[in-house]
Amino acid sequence: MNKQVRKAVIAGNWKMNKTPAETTALINEMKPLVAGADCDVVLCVPYVDIAAAVEAAKGSNIKIGAENVHFKASGAYTGEVSAEMLTACGVEYVVIGHSERRQYFGETDQTVNLRTLAAVNAGLKAIVCVGETLEQRELGYTETLLKYQTKMALTNVSKEQLENIIIAYEPVWAIGTGVTATAEQANEGNGFVRAAIAEVYGKDVAETVTVQYGGSMNAANAEELVAQEHVDGGLIGGASLKANDFSVIVKAASK
Numbered sequence: 001m002n003k004q005v006r007k008a009v010i011a012g013n014w015k016m017n018k019t020p021a022e023t024t025a026l027i028n029e030m031k032p033l034v035a036g037a038d039c040d041v042v043l044c045v046p047y048v049d050i051a052a053a054v055e056a057a058k059g060s061n062i063k064i065g066a067e068n069v070h071f072k073a074s075g076a077y078t079g080e081v082s083a084e085m086l087t088a089c090g091v092e093y094v095v096i097g098h099s100e101r102r103q104y105f106g107e108t109d110q111t112v113n114l115r116t117l118a119a120v121n122a123g124l125k126a127i128v129c130v131g132e133t134l135e136q137r138e139l140g141y142t143e144t145l146l147k148y149q150t151k152m153a154l155t156n157v158s159k160e161q162l163e164n165i166i167i168a169y170e171p172v173w174a175i176g177t178g179v180t181a182t183a184e185q186a187n188e189g190n191g192f193v194r195a196a197i198a199e200v201y202g203k204d205v206a207e208t209v210t211v212q213y214g215g216s217m218n219a220a221n222a223e224e225l226v227a228q229e230h231v232d233g234g235l236i237g238g239a240s241l242k243a244n245d246f247s248v249i250v251k252a253a254s255k
């Protein structure tokens, strides 16, 4: 298997944006624009918007995701949401280990791994984020770090469970900055992720895994990025809040 047969996944990460009413309006605007796409289309939205998003996306090719999930099934974990709660609401995907969670909310490689296991055990598709800071890149640690984060996130994940895992390479310096990785940097980073998967599961398995790029991907640069050998779609922040821009990215990944 190679890029020609791996299906691209374009996922929006809305972060802390949109009310339920705004969610309904934006998805209604997007639906006709992304209909018939030849890639998987996902919108990961805040917990409070999930019900509105699932309702608005009904009958369309848009799948709904959450932006995090807790690793325990239930209990005294104020403010957290379990994988079972998400699936019960019609959620199919979940973002795990986003750099904003790692940076601002104390997420570690261990908790990313636990959340990943909880998600796939509940039947969710996990979009697991990895990525280096600018400092780490300048020190020459990009490959080491991406391989470490990827392997840590996948600890105790079986080959079968890997089918429900997407890795998103998101260089921290490219997120929300307008500074996109070059196509070569994106392809190289995604290649490091795939190489890490190959080291654990073998090359044939690694060739089947969807590896996205994320970080200032937009309507203007998506086509070049998703054309790269190891880039199987994208995780989109800012541009996923605009129906037209998001649909241009979806179309770029459908070619």
Ligand code: 13P
Pocket: 013, 098, 170, 174, 175, 176, 177, 178, 214, 215, 216, 217, 235, 236, 237, 238, 239
């Ligand atoms: P931007 O597309 O806004 O840079 O965000 C990328 C991202 O963090 C997606 O998870």
